[in-house]
Amino acid sequence: MNGFTDGVFSLACIGALCVSVPANALVITLADTVAADPDIAITESPVATYTFEHNFVDDGFVVGTDVFTSAGLTIRLTDTTSNENSSVSVGGGVQTVLGGNVDNNSVNLSLPAGTVVTFSLNPAALADLNADGKLSVKVSSTSNDFFFADSTLSGQITRVASVPEPLPLALMALGFMGLSAARRRSTQE
Numbered sequence: 001m002n003g004f005t006d007g008v009f010s011l012a013c014i015g016a017l018c019v020s021v022p023a024n025a026l027v028i029t030l031a032d033t034v035a036a037d038p039d040i041a042i043t044e045s046p047v048a049t050y051t052f053e054h055n056f057v058d059d060g061f062v063v064g065t066d067v068f069t070s071a072g073l074t075i076r077l078t079d080t081t082s083n084e085n086s087s088v089s090v091g092g093g094v095q096t097v098l099g100g101n102v103d104n105n106s107v108n109l110s111l112p113a114g115t116v117v118t119f120s121l122n123p124a125a126l127a128d129l130n131a132d133g134k135l136s137v138k139v140s141s142t143s144n145d146f147f148f149a150d151s152t153l154s155g156q157i158t159r160v161a162s163v164p165e166p167l168p169l170a171l172m173a174l175g176f177m178g179l180s181a182a183r184r185r186s187t188q189e
């Protein structure tokens with residue numbers, strides 16, 4: 001191989017290496033649970049609402065890099081007696097889901113009985129979650145009383161991993177070394 005083809009060959013190799021290092025898009029499932037112990041009574045009066053926040057930042061969510069493509073909220077409510085109506089609102093009111101009577105569970109409120117309110121976040125609620133990795137949740141009573149047991153928000157994020165900086169730089173350095181070696185060889189010939 002003469003100096004010129006040697007240089008072209010090393011450039012071609014570097015090109016192939018650069019192309020073979022793609023940006024990686026990882027899909028990761030995250031879940032965050034807020035649990036009340038003991039269960040929190042939500043009544044028409046004096047306390048009609050219970051507000052809390054699902055926070056994914058402390059679970060590794062990186063604002064600006066990670067994006068929730070979908071997420072579902074599962075809230076468990078319990079009750080001791082009578083009929084009531086519940087309402088769950090997220091993201092300061094961008095999505096509200098109305099619930100009916102909560103099944104009675106008068107024996108032990110900590111048992112996994114009661115009623116589960118579950119729904120997928122709409123685009124506005126997803127946007128609120130992606131903006132800061134947090135979603136506020138408000139559980140309200142619109143008639144009579146019930147108890148809040150726990151809430152789980154889970155969903156899939158896509159994480160775009162950038163190409164590590166040192167690698168392209170090292171490849172460029174290798175390329176220049178190859179070219180100058182080829183030049184040296186061709187001037188010596």
Ligand SMILES: [Ca+2]
Nearest residue numbers: 032055056059
């Ligand atoms: Ca969390």
Ligand SMILES: [Ca+2]
Nearest residue numbers: 079082083102
């Ligand atoms: Ca009930």
Ligand SMILES: [Ca+2]
Nearest residue numbers: 128129134135
């Ligand atoms: Ca938010």
Ligand SMILES: [Ca+2]
Nearest residue numbers: 079081082145
């Ligand atoms: Ca009740």
